[in-house]
Amino acid sequence: MALKGKSILLGVSGGIAAYKSAELVRLFTKAGATVQVVMTANARQFITPLTLQVLSGQPVCTNLFDLEFESQIGHIQVARAAHLAVLAPATANLIAKLAAGIADDYLTTVLLATTAPVLVCPAMNTKMYENLATQKNLETLRTYGHHIVEPSEGTLACKEEGTGRLAELPEILEVAGRILTPATLKGKQVLVSSGPTWERFDPVRFISNPSSGKMGYAIAQVAARRSAKVHLVSGPVSIPAPRGTTLHRVTSAMEMHDLITRLAPQMDVIVMAAAVSDYRPAQMLPQKAKKVGSDLTITLQNNPDILAQLGRSKPQAKQQILVGFAAETENLIENATSKLKAKNLDFIVANNLTQSGSGFGCDTNQVRIIDRSGDSTELPCLLKEEVAERIWDRIERLFQ
Structure with missing residues (x-):
């Protein structure tokens, strides 16, 4: 199995789709991966760290200045341990920070320190997603070598219809597995x-x-x-x-x-x-x-x-x-x-x-x-x- 034995860094940012991160943790662990969740402060307004800690079996990282965890420079350890970083949901704000190289919280600091491939799963209002700044930031992330799972169409939390829903979780799981699988049949x-x-x-x-x-x-x-x-x-x-x-x-x-x-x-x-x-x-x-x-x-x-x-x-x-x-x-x-x-x-x-x-x-x-x-x-x-x-x-x- 593509994800068996892999270490997944799951970055959760502050959008309504953060509630889906609980099911994503369950799917990753069911596939045999170890999941280390890192949450932004805004993400904690939508889902609690306790929920994700119970599902992942790992302490959830939220505070860059946690005296116990950071005594061993924990954010660098998290960055080094990851085979893949998955950002789901990735808000417009997180995408902009990642594109600009800003590291002002636990998640963005880890992302700047990791050498693992990064899979970005945008989720936001349609107008925010279509905004020229967001599209330019996504294009910048592609030039960095990051992978993007495009959002799907449908009814959004704001009741509007359009593109911006978090991609279906099995699709995110499959793309993650593909990134971690050697291209042994390339050209066949x-x-x-x-x-x-x-x-x-x-x-x-x-x-x-x-x-x-x-x-x-x-x-x-x-x-x-x-x-x-x-x-x-x-x-x-x-x-x-x-x-x-x-x-x-x-x-x-x-x-x-x-x-x-x-x-x-x-x-x-x-x-x-x-x-x-x-x-x-x-x-x-x-x-x-x-x-x-x-x-x-x-x-x-x-x-x-x-x-x-x-x-x-x-x-x-x-x-x-x-x-x-x-x-x-x-x-x-x-x-x-x-x-x-x-x-x-x-x-x-x-x-x-x-x-x-x-x-x-x-x-x-x-x-x-x-x-x-x-x-x-x-x-x-x-x-x-x-x-x-x-x-x-x-x-x-x-x-x-």
């Missing part, structure tokens, strides 16, 4: 397929499977976090596309086939995690089939085998890594190994759908990775994001 073109396909037999009915797309989306997310250029080809799912990916929505296996066939030659890595329907109705009825009392017979025909076609048509001019998935209910190793060889894969990720915590719809997965040499590595039951990390570690070793 990656294609990930995910989700189910729908094979219609009339305008309102279709044949499909229960794939949620969570595994494929996690694979795409981790690749983007490692700075790959990611094309995510997704069947119909209800989860948002990971930040930094190019999403291509498809419905049927034929649509997925045509799109992947077009994109594949330019890719350095293709990971086929989609649960593509093997069959489609031979004929789609023009109108909804009515229930008339007799049985309905649907004739099915084969869909093209996208993975096998990719294996046969690997480009000769470049090394292209091809990874497949095998969801089985029996004879896991035998069936997965057979698929690996038949489809010319570099390795295959196999899981037994009958195992607890594995398969469709789960947030976890328990897989076995099998390569061309026959080497088989069984992973414990992990979150799908952790499984994705292991898959990309394996792919990067192949490049090396």
Whole structure:
């Protein structure tokens, strides 16, 4: 996990969005990070240090002249310990001070002393955000190398509509993780397929499977976090596309086939995690089939085998890594190994759908990775994001 074991300095300044900092602390700690909160005097008017101290498990820094903490020059220790400084919310006032190099309280002093990357999350009234001075200050911070998560649009605390709301917390978390992740896939073109396909037999009915797309989306997310250029080809799912990916929505296996066939030659890595329907109705009825009392017979025909076609048509001019998935209910190793060889894969990720915590719809997965040499590595039951990390570690070793 990108944030596991990292030390996050969370700077909270005095805006109404300061109440969201409590949930942000919880999310960071849940992701395995240690959080050191530093608050401005104005922030304490919106949320108490005690709340953030309980959630973070760390004393909250507020007073630059605290005799006990500062006896060891505590603000320098805080600055040195941070892997990343996150300012959420960052008010117009804090942004202006940071741009000008002012250090007149605990937070701005720490920010001037730290060498950690800084992630600025503005939150303010729309007119304040659009003010030329604020925009100039943000541009100055970009020239310093600071990262900015733009605020979102919506109803503000002042009841106005516009840009200025603090970005969604999962987005802040993801950007923080990306900053702290080495760019090991920079320059690589990656294609990930995910989700189910729908094979219609009339305008309102279709044949499909229960794939949620969570595994494929996690694979795409981790690749983007490692700075790959990611094309995510997704069947119909209800989860948002990971930040930094190019999403291509498809419905049927034929649509997925045509799109992947077009994109594949330019890719350095293709990971086929989609649960593509093997069959489609031979004929789609023009109108909804009515229930008339007799049985309905649907004739099915084969869909093209996208993975096998990719294996046969690997480009000769470049090394292209091809990874497949095998969801089985029996004879896991035998069936997965057979698929690996038949489809010319570099390795295959196999899981037994009958195992607890594995398969469709789960947030976890328990897989076995099998390569061309026959080497088989069984992973414990992990979150799908952790499984994705292991898959990309394996792919990067192949490049090396």
